[in-house]
Amino acid sequence: MKTATADLQTILDNTATVHYNLSVPMLVEEAVKSGDAILSSTGALSVTTGKYTGRSPKDKFIVRDALSENTVAWGPVNQEFSPEKFDALYNKVTEYLKTKQELFVFDGFAGADLQYRLPIRVINEYAWQNMFVHQLFIRPTEDELKTHAPQFTVIAVPNCVADPAVDGTNSEAFIVVSFEKRVVLIGGTHYAGEMKKSIFSVMNFLLPAQGVxxxxxxxxxxxxxxxxxxxxxxxxxxxxxxxxxxxxxxxxxxxxxxxxxxxxxEGGCYAKTIKLSQTGEPEIWNAIKFGTVLENVVVDQETGVADYDSAALTENTRAAYPLDYIPGAVFxxxxxxxxxxxxxxxxxxxxxxxxxxxxxxxxxxxxxxxxxxxxxxxxxxxxxxxxxxxxxxxxxxxxxxxxxxxxxxxxxxxxxxxxxxxxxxxxxxxxxxxxxxxxxxxxxxxxxxxxxxxxxxxxxxxxxxxxxxxxxxxxxxxxxxxxxxxxxxxxxxxxxxxxxxxxxxxxxxxxxxxxxxxxxxxxxxxxx
The missing domain is CATH 3.90.228.20 (Phosphoenolpyruvate Carboxykinase; domain 3)
Known part of the structure; x- marks a missing residue:
């Protein structure tokens, strides 16, 4: 298989419309225009994620290869995935990408310390998910973007579902990381937290070797x-x-x-909002405004008012917002x-x-x-x-x-x-x-x-x-x-x-x- 980066860049080059590092207003506009999100009364972007309203740990795998063989703690948490299965699933995902007329790409970083930060790329089929990673990871400056070279790539395609009998997964959902090829494949689930946590797992693999x-x-x-x-x-x-x-x-x-x-x-926060109140957690309450993604919060379709007490969709209701929405955050x-x-x-x-x-x-x-x-x-x-x-x-x-x-x-x-x-x-x-x-x-x-x-x-x-x-x-x-x-x-x-x-x-x-x-x-x- 060719290097993942080369394959992906070719696909992106041949896609009709690729939005690179869109601004928040433009991502909001795209998400609302597509019908995948609505605006709440405070201006937050409200979305739902279907049946997957939390992480799916039984659907998470690590490719067992020369790099991971003797370092990963294999077992029910770190389930192994063969290189052959990964290649086949990668091909399935990339063939799916080729069918899309529009894609969203975020180039940024994980890690605020310049000595240890990881340049990442996230490819999405949904504008709202691209806005999620834009707000949750570290956003590059214009100069940094000119020289940005991703060292890890996440491909998140919720509508690309796995066939367990063919793909070797446990369900239609999959989160598979290859440390050797530096790629994370996510499909079958709309839950945005999988993107965030996959990069966390990558950092947890890479940093201890550097004494961090x-x-x-x-x-x-x-x-x-x-x-x-x-x-x-x-x-x-x-x-x-x-x-x-x-x-x-x-x-x-x-x-x-x-x-x-x-x-x-990270460059943002991913806060639970169930039972959220202005008096109990004012910092989080005030952070839910334009530029925030509300995930699986019940929102009145006519008034846009969020009901934080409702667990009708899930107890795991969330708000994703940039760190600077918290007064006095450190930069x-x-x-x-x-x-x-x-x-x-x-x-x-x-x-x-x-x-x-x-x-x-x-x-x-x-x-x-x-x-x-x-x-x-x-x-x-x-x-x-x-x-x-x-x-x-x-x-x-x-x-x-x-x-x-x-x-x-x-x-x-x-x-x-x-x-x-x-x-x-x-x-x-x-x-x-x-x-x-x-x-x-x-x-x-x-x-x-x-x-x-x-x-x-x-x-x-x-x-x-x-x-x-x-x-x-x-x-x-x-x-x-x-x-x-x-x-x-x-x-x-x-x-x-x-x-x-x-x-x-x-x-x-x-x-x-x-x-x-x-x-x-x-x-x-x-x-x-």
């Missing part, structure tokens, strides 16, 4: 230059907590940690070494403390465990919170062995003396169905307290099961909320539920046989 720690986290910076990171899966609060009016946003989802500090992979999106690292977990059992400080060994243990709950709508088939262990708080996007990322994190925590905290944004007073979700105001107060060092002089107590250090007081948070056992009416039921969760931690960690005894010793106790 890629991270599924948000980041912000204070007036004194102090940086905070927020790790967590979708729906745990990364975007919400990093959009702090008292701090400047570096980025809301994907970052790298170099010897110089942290940098954002370029770079900061120093983090002072505070927060692991966010939405614990559906209601047994983890709302905030706890971790030792380095506990940080490594909980990072490798990546415990949280998948929240409704973030993946196909998830309709209520499901407890899960997502290694390094980002297993679906990490091609390499988990210990590669964990060792990098451990080295950087130690070298730069970062303080690590576990914050539970999940349930309190009982498990899901009995208890209630932790109040956002309390979580914000706890995060503010650790960032501003308000807890340096308070008393901390050790949790007898999880071994975590819990503060006895936090400004603006009721004291009884801090110890999860105190919030349960039935203390025996709490102990039983906490021990059950501890057992799940221990069982899950058995797969990390090669880690040190110091890290293993950070495991919770399975008996009182």
């Amino acid at each position: 720690m890629p991270m599924h986290c948000s980041a912000n910076i204070g007036a004194a230059g102090d940086v905070a990171l927020f790790f967590g899966l979708s729906g745990t609060g990364k975007t919400t907590l990093s959009a702090d009016p008292n701090r400047r946003l570096i980025g809301d989802d994907e970052h790298g940690w170099t010897d110089n500090g942290v940098f954002n992979f 370029p999106s770079i900061g120093g070494h983090p002072n505070v690292i927060v692991f966010l977990t939405a614990d559906a059992t209601g047994t983890l403390p709302p905030i706890a400080q971790l030792t380095k060994e506990q940080a490594m243990y909980y990072f490798l465990s990546g415990y949280t709950s998948k929240l409704a709508g973030t993946e196909r088939g998830v309709t209520e919170p499901e407890a899960t262990f997502s290694t390094c708080f980002g297993a679906p996007f990490l091609p390499l062995q988990p210990t590669v990322y964990a060792e990098l994190l451990g080295q950087k925590i130690e070298k730069h003396d970062a303080k690590v905290y576990l914050v539970n944004t999940g349930w309190t007073g009982g498990a899901y169905g009995t208890g209630s979700r932790m109040k956002l105001a309390y979580t914000r107060a706890m995060v503010t307290a650790v960032i501003e060092k308000q807890l340096d002089s308070v008393e901390w107590v050790k949790d007898p099961i999880f071994g975590l250090s819990i503060p006895t007081q936090v400004p603006n948070v009721p004291a009884h909320v801090l110890n999860p056992r105190n919030t349960w009416e039935d203390k025996g039921a709490y102990d039983q539920a906490a021990l059950a969760l501890a057992g799940r931690f221990v069982k899950n960690f058995e797969k990390f046989g090669s880690v040190s005894d110091d890290i293993k010793s950070a495991a919770p106790k399975t008996a009182l």
Whole structure:
């Protein structure tokens, strides 16, 4: 097969109309004119994505070739795809492209740090999807565009569907990356998040070899230059907590940690909007305007008013907007070494403390465990919170062995003396169905307290099961909320539920046989 870049450029050259790096107004005009989108009352571009309203992890594959053979952690997350199958699917996709009279191309970058940024190209059949990547990735200047040479290409063609019996996929949808040919093929799904996450996976493959720690986290910076990171899966609060009016946003989802500090992979934010309110999350609310893509939000066809409380299409409603829609966002999106690292977990059992400080060994243990709950709508088939262990708080996007990322994190925590905290944004007073979700105001107060060092002089107590250090007081948070056992009416039921969760931690960690005894010793106790 010829090089992918040469093949694709020939196709683009022979396509009747190719729109390169259209401006936002022109993309909006094209999307509305085609009937694929409408404008909301605030000027945002509103779209729906059909039956695929979240990521489809069972349809994601990596080509097993000379480059990936001995580096990728093969298994149910990183499913292998043969080079022969890829070539055939690539040919199918490119033949589909040849049938299109109009295509949209975005040339830009992933990575705000010039030393590590990746020049990318995204080819779309929909204007709204091209606007999505235009707003989510880093937009080039006019001078950069003149010399732009893509090192990775994403082809997103939702209407090109796979035949599992012929193409070797699991369904009509496919997300297949070839690190050797530097191409990502996406088809059969209209969900725009697949484009964003595919490039995140690419960065997670490329950067560790350069000594850079890629991270599924948000980041912000204070007036004194102090940086905070927020790790967590979708729906745990990364975007919400990093959009702090008292701090400047570096980025809301994907970052790298170099010897110089942290940098954002993206040029935009992809925020969940279910139950969004102007009072609860004003930064996100005000960002939903002209230039924002609203995905699967119920919008009144006559008035254009969005109903953020409705989950009629999905719980996973989203808004994609450029970083500069958040007041005070940092440009370029770079900061120093983090002072505070927060692991966010939405614990559906209601047994983890709302905030706890971790030792380095506990940080490594909980990072490798990546415990949280998948929240409704973030993946196909998830309709209520499901407890899960997502290694390094980002297993679906990490091609390499988990210990590669964990060792990098451990080295950087130690070298730069970062303080690590576990914050539970999940349930309190009982498990899901009995208890209630932790109040956002309390979580914000706890995060503010650790960032501003308000807890340096308070008393901390050790949790007898999880071994975590819990503060006895936090400004603006009721004291009884801090110890999860105190919030349960039935203390025996709490102990039983906490021990059950501890057992799940221990069982899950058995797969990390090669880690040190110091890290293993950070495991919770399975008996009182």
